[in-house]
Amino acid sequence: MNAPIPAGAMRAPAEGRRTARHEGFLGHRRFFWAWVALLATAAAVLLYALDDPWPRPNGGTALGYALGTAGALLILWLSLLGLRKRRYTDGQWSLKAWVSAHVWLGLALGVIATLHTGFQFGWNVHTLAYGLMLLVILSGLLGVWLYARLPRRLSANRAETSERAMAATLAENDRALKEAARLLDDRSAALVEAAIRGPAVGPTLEQRLSGRVRRCATAAARARLDATDPALETVAALLGARAALLAQMRRHVQLKSTLQLWLLVHVPATVGLLAALLAHVVSVFFYW
């Protein structure tokens, strides 16, 4: 009996379900999409340089049509990312690969569409579409830059807690503050009360992005309470802890909002672009 079984078989893991290589979205598959984008851009530039249309390059030449069609299809595909990101279907896709292709091909689109215009601009729907596209691309670039810089700070600031834990700690601290404030004089108690009632993070977008809260009641209470009064020792310590926690929460919200802020340009501009693109295409074909 006792048949030998091949070595290694015992622990052959299901590598197919694991991450084969660890790369960020920019370098996905050894910069595959960067190469594709570079080639596409180079081909477009080369064709444009070799092309000698009459009277001058514009969207209406054969090459112009080709570039325009490629550009429009690219825009449509780039816009589909919003759907892909939220349709969690089965299958061999990865959002990282999509974002990688999105970023690099989106940059290539900048060149392709610019060549498509033949550098003819004016105050019309065509240039509006082009301008909106540039806005989308530039905001996308901003996004990539933020995605590269902010995650480490987000991680470091969070320091192994979570949003939920921060909120729970704050609630706990506030309970203790209320408790301690019962023994204070009216003026001090009112200051503490105001500190607890004040907003934890900025209510407006501007305040969230700046990581500050205008007229922060906690800061005010700390400034106005007499730190040398021994009766206030506990309250002062609790307010100090509250201030430190608020600083962490505000920084957290600041970083998270910043990571999403650019999308508030990128996505509405995409919607505008799609509308302008439609107008551009319709007007070109029907009213030429």
Added chain:
Amino acid sequence: MAVDERLDVAIIGSGPAGLAAAARAARRGMRHLLLEKTDHLSDTVYRYQKGKHVMATPAQLLLRADVGFEPGAREAVLDRWNRDAAEVGIAIRLEAEVTSISGSRGAFVLGLAGGETILAAHVVLAIGTQGNPNLLRARGVGEPGMPIVQYTLDDPGEYVDSHIIVVGSGDAGIENALGLAADPVQGNHVTILNRSADFARAKDANVKALFAARDAGRLTVLTETSPNRLEPGHMVVDTRDGEARLRCDRVIARLGSAPPRAFVEQAGVAFASAAREAFPTLSPTYETSVPGLYIIGALAGYPLIKHCLNQGHDVIEFIAGNTELKPADEPILEQRLGGLSPARSVAEWIALFRREVSIFRHVSPLQMRELLLDARVRQFAPGETVFVKNDVGASLFAIAEGEVEVEIAAGPPRRTAIIETGSIVGEVGLISGRRRGATVRAHGPATLVELPRNAALRLIGTVPQARAEVDRITTTRLLLQIFQSGLSAEDLAPILASAEQQTVRAGERIIAEGDTDDSLVVIRRGSCVVEKELGGRQVFLNYLPAGSYFGEMAVIDGSRRTATVRAAIRSELLRLEGREFRALFETRPELRARMLADMAARRSLTAFIEQEKHRFGSAIDLYSETAAFLMENGIGEATDMLLIDERLCVGCDNCEKACADSHDGLSRLDREAGRTFAYLHVPTSCRHCEHPHCMTDCPPNAIQRGADGEVSINESCIGCGNCVRYCPYGVIRMDAPPPPKPGLLSWMLLGRGPGPGEPPKAWVKAERKARGEAEPAKKAVKCDMCAGKAGGPACVRACPTGAALRVSPEAFLALARGGA
């Protein structure tokens, strides 16, 4: 007590098992008494959460107890039992804790907590597995005039203006202390004592809340302090600086609970082995090694209520001398075995299995029946596949008729080996929780008994001879698999004869750098890390999973140990004598060649690290520290782990949303929670442990390892929450799926519904109300590695930046080295 006061049977514990036994005894008119520790029947069921739906599985099993049982709310079940107990006329004694059992058939003496004794001819022990709280050991406990000592706290609001000391540093102690101190109006002075310096056993959130409460002055935390003695109105404690005297009216001791094994052993009952998971050794009539003492129910290894009830009925029948009792499972078994050829009766099949299969040889016919209830008997045509290499299946096959053929090499040339009648196959998946090592086919017609993991583990836990047999077969096969080189079982016999089994704790050193011993160590279970001292620091060299070996260098050339090996988690090892191996080298030069090749590969790794050390010293330190961090967070027992590279994570939580939307709307992952080191974050998500703790005590056996190695929970979950308590990583939640949401497009375009991801609780509540639906029963939910989903885990696929990754420990630690 006079002789005529002796009972025919005393039944200890009024859970379903004890209750059914007492009911049967009452029906039969036996002199009986049901003894129950608490002031109500069936404490385990009593303590289920209010309104819990109690399930009645296995559905096919006929119930034949004298108390009724139907699936339904906890309250209905308990009501029914209370009614039936009264109707049948059970003699019950509540608040009667049995603290000692002595004697044997005809003359048992039971000692009760109050000092009273009870005499009985037979004893049925049905105390379940909950155990007793560990007692506070300090002088003065229980003496009059001293502070009151209690082990539970039902309502913290009950106490006012008292000095209360909570002893214990686990979650229960902390929660009690916080509860007592929560409302300052009660005016309690609460102190919590912890023998050690930190609260390592408790949940993070609890520890934080405790320290916050201390900082707020609501309670006192004393660490490195333990109770010494009680004095009227005081407790004297030992601190690092000597004794201190604390005001104390009441002590709440939350020191965990001791499994009932010690109590059972005190009565003289033998267990199958010293292993923690072992059960008492029982005869076909549930009799223990003590004549006249019977054990049934969860304590005997049968945790489902239906089993418990039937066993209660049967055990009394056996005691009353009914040897003709036909088991309740006869119809099920008839149906199970009916389709097989040739046609045989249930008894004939059982006799055949016990005669032919070595691991069943010492199994009683009754145990064999129980095994068959969980097992599947399958017949294979010649050449038919039993299982395929790399399948994950956690079942064990016993060959009852015919032979099977193991494919050693798919070829060409194809090589196979025959496994004969009576042996087992598939034990690897069982022992290490891993995939099938090779494809197995029937060699000629064959009849196999397939035992699911839990049934097989119960077999090993109850029948020592079966354990020894499985051990012998698996060890031989493991060695043959590791060393190959054309070795045969005969070659290994002398090595195995001198082999020594060893169990090591996590972190324990197995071999030390510089030592001169020369044994070769095989990891049977668990995993190890290899470290080397470089520049005064321990540098991480390698991770060794179960099924690998180390120490070969000393065996081959007698050199000193070049590295230190520690256990990453609790591991089982096999130490083989170097001498025996060198003897084998003479006859099997291929073995020596193979080990030399392995050795060369490992030496070059060591050399590489040593060389790099001077160039990238800090990178290698970082690598070592990262490895240590991951070990602390369970990578040592993981088969698959979700990690987040926080240099890339933008906090969009798309991973959680994808998880929720591809699994009934409930996310099985908490991205933010968890530890982080060097931007590597281990979120709260299942590690798919090699030996999953969560499987330890799942009554319906609902937790299984699936086809991709995932540990997942199926629909048979009864919502008991045991797995939540056993998982050390807090990754299982109890919840009910939310109602369906409007589609993605109607959310995007029309803003209907809560959008992607797990819907907020408020929406779920409102939606349920609008639909007029009640909340479905809560069940255990956890990561299933997206089993069955093409493309693999949704969390990883949905991460836009590549921050989320799934890794196996081997691959990841190697990857980290590449990146260092």
